[in-house]
Amino acid sequence: xxxxxxxxxxxxxxxxxxxxxxxFLRTFLVSLFGNTKRVHTIITYNxxxxxxxxxxxxxxxxxxxxxxxxxxxxxxSQFLNAGKIEVISQGVDMNRFAAAKANRKLFNIPIGKKxxxxxxxxxxxxxLFLLLESALKILTRNPNSYFLFVFHxxxxxxxxxxxxxxIKETFYNHKxxxxxxxxxxxxxxxxxxxxIVALPQTIxxxxxxxxxxxxxxxxxxxxxxxxxxxxxxxxxKDGKNGFLFENNNSRE
Numbered sequence: 144x145x146x147x148x149x150x151x152x153x154x155x156x157x158x159x160x161x162x163x164x165x166x167f168l169r170t171f172l173v174s175l176f177g178n179t180k181r182v183h184t185i186i187t188y189n190x191x192x193x194x195x196x197x198x199x200x201x202x203x204x205x206x207x208x209x210x211x212x213x214x215x216x217x218x219x220s221q222f223l224n225a226g227k228i229e230v231i232s233q234g235v236d237m238n239r240f241a242a243a244k245a246n247r248k249l250f251n252i253p254i255g256k257k258x259x260x261x262x263x264x265x266x267x268x269x270x271l272f273l274l275l276e277s278a279l280k281i282l283t284r285n286p287n288s289y290f291l292f293v294f295h296x297x298x299x300x301x302x303x304x305x306x307x308x309x310i311k312e313t314f315y316n317h318k319x320x321x322x323x324x325x326x327x328x329x330x331x332x333x334x335x336x337x338x339i340v341a342l343p344q345t346i347x348x349x350x351x352x353x354x355x356x357x358x359x360x361x362x363x364x365x366x367x368x369x370x371x372x373x374x375x376x377x378x379x380k381d382g383k384n385g386f387l388f389e390n391n392n393s394r395e
Contacts, residue, residue: 153179154179155179155180156179156180156181156182157179157180157181157182158182158183158184159181159182159183159184160183160184160186161183161184161186180206180207181204181205181206181207182205182206182207182208182209183202183205183207183208183209184208184209184210184211184231185208185209185210185211185215185219186211186233196222199219199222199223202219202222202223202227203222203223203224203227205227206227207227207229208223208227208228208229209228209229209230209231210228210229210230210231211230211231211232211233212230212232212373212374212377213230213377214373214374214377215230215374216228216230232378233355233358234358235355235358235359235362237362239331239362240331240334240335240359240362240363242331243329243331243332243334243335243363244332244335245332245335245336246332246335246336247336249332249336250291250322250324250328250333250336251322252289252291252322252336252337253289255287256287256288256289257285257287257288257289257338257339258289258290258291258336258337258338258339259281259288259289259290259291259337259338259339259340259341260291260293260333260334260337260339260340260341261274261290261291261292261293261341261343262293262294262330262333262334262340262356263293263294263342263344263354263356264294264295264299264302265292265294265299265302265303265305265306265307266299266302267302267345268344268345269343269344269345270341270342270343270344270345270370271292271306271309271343272306272309273343273345273391273393274341274343274393275309275310275313276393277393277394278290278313278314278321279313279317282317282320288320289320289321289322290314290320290321290322291321291322291324291337292306292310292321292322292323292324293323293324293328293333294306294323294324294325295325295326295327296325296326303325307323310323330359331359331362331363334359334360334362334363334365335363337365338365338366339365339366339367339368340356340357340360340365340366340367340368341368341369342354342356342357342360342367342368342369342370343368343369343370343388343393344370345370345390345391354369357369357375357378357379361378361384361385366385366386367379367384367385367386368385368386368388369385369386369387369388370387370388370390370391371387371388371389371390372390375387
């Protein structure tokens with residue numbers, strides 16, 4: 144359908160914004176139809192040398208390539224025409240978070256506890272199991288802690304079952320110290336209702352450069368604990384607007 148629109152309408156500019164580098168080929172194919180300018184925004188992280196060099200062959204044929212971080216621009220500058228690269232960071236609608244109010248009753252989570260939130264896909268690379276490795280240590284040092292896990296079950300059915308089994312195993316003797324929400328929720332209200340947001344993802348390949356939850360947690364003015372990576376360090380300054388821990392290190 145996208146190509147049909149391009150062929151019939153002959154736009155001046157086509158801008159492809161996608162989560163998959165493969166989809167950028169639609170932008171590339173626009174070159175077959177008139178003088179349409181071609182722009183592509185890369186929003187996923189890919190540190191594979193061969194993959195970067197392969198896609199660069201096609202990306203160099205575009206008019207502009209937009210990337211969300213300085214580090215990503217540096218990685219691609221060895222393959223792409225530097226004059227075509229522009230850094231534009233991801234963002235969130237601040238008004239949505241400014242208007243949101245905490246509502247723990249809505250999510251049925253305890254009022255007097257310190258809520259630690261994990262929000263995102265229950266995939267291993269997102270760091271859920273890393274967080275679970277440290278959960279009991281956190282509860283021992285901070286008995287008032289309460290863990291809230293929020294994922295969208297329908298999108299990750301297989302991963303969800305494995306994650307739920309591991310969560311129940313971890314909290315076997317602490318059944319009142321956690322809750323799992325398996326559906327979509329109003330994110331601004333959710334974030335306003337918690338105290339700490341944990342983002343322990345262990346890999347970034349195939350994910351957004353900056354996790355959307357990170358930006359949303361910042362907009363909600365929450366305490367953030369996040370894996371230490373080059374991209375994250377561009378916006379999180381340890382001890383100032385968040386806390387960094389060594390990637391893949393549950394002891395920290």
